[in-house]
Amino acid sequence: MTPTLAELLPHLALALGGLAVLVAAMVRPVPPRGLMPAIAAVFALVPGLWAFWPGLPASGMTRFFAGLLSAITLATLGQLARYADRRGFAGDSLYGLVLWSALGMLLLAEATNWLLLLLGLELASLCLYALVASRTADGLGAEAALKYFLPGAMALAALAFGISLIYAGSGTLEITDSLAAASPLVAAGLGLALVGIGFKLSLAPVHLWTPDAYQGAPAPVAAFLSTGSKAATAAALLHLCADAAPEAMAVLAPVLVIASGLTMAVGNIGALRQKSLKRLLAFSSIGQMGYIAMAALAVNDGGGEAALFYLAAYALMDLGAFGALGALSGEAHDRDAVSSYRGLGYVHPWRAGALALCLLSLAGLPPTAGFIGKFLVFGAALRAGYTGLAVFGILMAVIGIFYALRVVATLYMREGVEAYPVVPAPAGPAASLALWAVSVGVLALGLFPGPLLAAIGKLVGGQ
Template sequence: MAAALLDLAPHLALAAGGLAALGAAWLHRDAARRALPVLAACFALVPGVWALWPAGDPSGMTRFYAALLSGVTLATIALLARYAERRDFAGDALYGLLLWSALGMLLLAESTDWIMLLIGLELSSLCLYALVAARPGDVPGAEAALKYFLPGAVALAVMTFGISLVYAGSGSLDISDSLAAGGPIVAAGLGLILVGLAFKLSLAPVHLWTPDVYQGAPAPIAAFLSTGSKAAVAAALLHVCADAPGDAWDVLGPALVAISALTMAVGNIGALLQKSVKRMLAFSSIGQMGYIAMAALGVNDGGGEAALFYLAAYALMDLGAFGAVGTLSGESGDRDAIASYRGLGYVHPWRAGALCACLLSLAGLPPTAGFIGKFLVFGAALRAGYTGLAVFGILMAAVGVFYALRLVAALYMRDGVEAYPAVPAPAGPAASAALWAVAAGVLALGLFPGPLLAAIARVVG
């Protein structure tokens, strides 16, 4: 019993943390409002500590995702604390839903059967729908939540139908056993499941919801959505690809090649055309998922290790980019126009410097984590025999350099600064610490990737 409880410690902590946030506010609303970020952070820390704890017998992969999602959740709480307080939506529901969404992401990332995958996906999604519209009276946020919910419900229905077909064709709900059964019914079900996963990952052509949702959501919530949710769904995709039998790859392989290439093109070229920073980052997120899909193609040829490293790097750079947008924004709304970032590198050098580091990493420039991640992903694709796709990915990565440098250049432009007064709200010590920890992580993984790669090798092995 004790061993079982220890293995369930991160799940119980996140579930109890959500209840504790709601209960604390019910007992003493004013006092709890100030203490909620600290309370939520204590519960969010448990999965990370558990992942490093030598006791228990969870798989190494479970520990990896627990540590990654714990870090993402902690950083989001830190970025939200002052941001939500000054914009008057720092209530108990905000932190409760955040912890429950993290619980759903953890269940999704570690799922080994279809029912648990479905439960984890839906729990995280339902909470995210509400978090996107968390700010009262925020019309863009409510619109973004609706645009996320409606196609998300359709994607869930498609995935549920796909799972029912897989079960009908195999007689098993275990992911490995059901896919090993093979057959046309299982193949059809797998195709529908991949459509649902592609929607959640923002893979083209089912990516259209992403720019509108990211632009309408509060910046720290967009950071959580673009990192934690994507990491969990990518984990599910990698698991499915690793367990797919050889005959399934006759259809799965070409489909993923086309999806990966289209996603990289849509993401990088789309980001180049944007005048909104949040929409640019949304298209960038789409492009990054194209690289993850490329790694999934070679999941049994080193692509798994490359994908896990890239997920960790991506979490850092997208948390930092959206977090910096939040800290550089005023209280009336997020600073969104690229032109409004002119000269912020001189007015707010530390926050702008963190944003610059994350943008360079998203572009894949050395010496950042994004460069190492792309190098590993392209190498995995080449080893798996997808030379053409790897070359195309390199070309799209070169396109991505331009949109990142466009915003970096705006940060250090002196002309026209007076047209956009630089009056961001105070970031707060927690947000500043989180932002700089993320920026330091982006540079550390770029300069010293060895320790994380060694840890991932042990996890995969």
């Protein structure tokens, strides 16, 4: 196997996996139950195995995000398998779109060239638009996809125009070389590029699409959107901050400081008033991205390692929260109203327990992965000299505890489900396994963060 082919193996697996699902549907128009997600899972596993294979010509960051995105995709497929089948939208296109979206995310996460970054973001976004609207009988999903698509198209246009200005000012499309050029055109282009990246990260004030998209999307799709898309885009932001010359960082830093603070405030305070659990999780996701932006500011002072750990923890937390939401839902609609979770901790203790655990981790309470992640991010910000922003972030994290406790109180302190007497549909073995895995991961990273931190240190040091 040549080095070039070895480098392309995860990309080829995801691209060919999407085609394999479509071909399988042509050969077997009525495939056996579970065949499509099983085929997709085999191909989605390849990038994860590739990430741990010794001796491959790949950077540590590429390996990390290949492994992370592989895990996110596998968990999403597990959650989708029974969920989509029982709700009547488990076609071949669904699983093909998941794999192709994961391919776009991988291209985005490892991009060292502006055009590759744009291509990855565009591929991931186009597939996600369709996935959000994949349940065609649900008008809320189509509305959510439209609200996601229209501002998303404008954000991508801003990114494309920004890249053209960067190229005009620097004469190169290599990200590192272009950011080293001191030019007003590069600074202007970088500002526009940050708008496009900030949109995908749900950084305020370009975050308004997020609650509507999450609420209208099927629960497993919302999990994929909130984890894979955010992780890949965060990788691009970390790359920009790590490679930016002092002149470029002088443009980036003030914007990111304001965006980080505003995003943390909007996310945590906005979640307090939500009566929809999906919208609550959407605002929580917005707040988490504020912490990631703060870590990006401190990328050269330990923020890079902190951000990678936090992204892994965040992926587990959101996959678990949306996975539990889907597992507790009926076949007609997702169980969305917070009041409809009253007493489910007694009726469905395992699924409700997973939801409570992930919510407490999102709030940053020990002994969960979210607590360790926030501790690392705040420490990096303090070392980098962003003391005011770190203190503000801690205050917002304290405020964010209340939205988690409100849902947990609903689960365990108000017995009786008469407000929403819908029996949850069977989750299926794949979804149950995924929910078990992410729940164990949330606790494991909170109690034993050392192994992952040591691995991240080696990966970052081996860039």
